[in-house]
Amino acid sequence: MTPPTPHDTAADTTVGTEVGTDVGTAVDTEAVARSVAAEHGLVLRGPAGEGVDFVVHRVGRPGLGDAVLRIPRHRQYLSPYGDVGSAALVRQEHAIAAHLGPLGLPVATPLRQIERPDGLLVSLAAHVEHDDVPLDGRDVGRFLAALHAATPPRTPLAYQAPGDFTGFFVKRLGDRHANLRRAAPSLPPLPAPLRVTAALEAVRTPHRLLHLDVRRQNLLSRGGRLQAVVDWSNALIGPPLMELARVAEYALLPDNGIDASEVLAGYAESTAVPDLESPAALLYRLDTAIMLALVFHSVAPDAERAKILTGRAEHLLGLLHTAGNPARPVRPVTVAGPSTTHDRGERQH
Known part of the structure; x- marks a missing residue:
């Protein structure tokens, strides 16, 4: 796993933190995964990835193949443009994938948005078979x-x-x-x-x-x-x-x-x-x-x-x-170790 890093918005609330979280709105993602699986006839296959904002579980759907369940870590996230509810991010992911899929673009097919009794919104998407062969x-x-x-x-x-x-x-x-x-x-x-x-x-x-x-x-x-x-x-x-x-x-x-x-x-x-x-x-x-x-x-x-x-x-x-003085070319950066970007990849395994 790579270290947790923030989403891509520059928050004013904490130096260097681009999206904060309201600690009072933390979600027990394991409990939610078990509950959703029981209520919707899904078989939990184990964690499939995680990010700062979401945890992803692979689930089996009897007779329908595997899917992934994406569960928010928090109900609310802080941004410089106001608090962002996790439900907005779930809807955004679902809507974008639903828009791009019919255009022939490669996305994980959105299946369902599941609203919990307490209002928490989680998403279900088709599992995408993949491997670690170097990508072209x-x-x-x-x-x-x-x-x-x-x-x-x-x-x-x-x-x-x-x-x-x-x-x-x-x-x-x-x-x-x-x-x-x-x-x-x-x-x-x-x-x-x-x-x-x-x-x-x-x-x-x-x-x-x-x-x-x-x-x-x-x-x-x-x-x-x-x-x-x-x-x-x-x-x-x-x-x-x-x-x-x-x-x-x-x-x-x-x-x-x-x-x-x-x-x-x-x-x-x-x-x-x-x-x-x-x-x-x-x-x-x-x-x-x-x-x-x-x-x-x-x-x-x-x-x-x-x-x-x-x-x-x-x-x-x-x-x-210096208006792009060619004497000062763009030079590479060497940073060793785990992922240095702002969010752990929510890869489906």
Whole structure:
């Protein structure tokens, strides 16, 4: 198992914690799993994965094959845009999968949302057979290209503030940067908000559904071919460049198990790959780097990793302040050990 790390929203409540939890709303997930299984004629097969927000159990359905039961750890999560109920995340995952499946995109087929007598909402989805054979990254790129070509669903997204995307992102980046500066006071300042806004708005593309957690733990494959993409809790509707910039940053961390060059090659089979060192791309990469640095300053404390990833954020800030001076190229990061991203993969086993 990989260490717990936060979801992808920058909370102001705790330095470095991007989603907090209301400890008074903790859920006994084992008891819920047993109760749901008994009430719905399911056979518990054991844990299938876990994340900060959810625990996943594999269950048997007599005569119907296996499924997975996704149970929230808490009833409420804290975000900078207000408290988010776990039910909203369950509905979001279900709605996105229901929207994408008929379009031919690889998702875990949603089966049922089960409301408990106490109001807790859990989800049941089809089990996806998968293995640990190395995944062909080009499959991931093809998936992202198809996702970014599809009309987004109309379902509300739990962690997306209403209104203009650029304004939402600028505020989030500012909040994250301020949080990291509390832990690392020498962190350079952000470029002026008007400059950040201008850089983002210089890239004018249709906004599409973004997964924003593309890493091996959330990519179910078999024989090296992608079978399903799971865990849509971090989804936003925004510019595809943000997704590809995040992939590029995630790929710098070997334990995320993705090869950016392969992913981008698959993406380029059907659509042009944008410049991942443009000012807008560097801002999206910075957003990711700061989030990762915050993880190791608080949620999964690791002084060495925090130092490395804070250095990464400093490097990206330097590139932005020098307008992408080629004398300061984007350099890789080496962070050894278990997964460094913000949520343990809810892989189905």
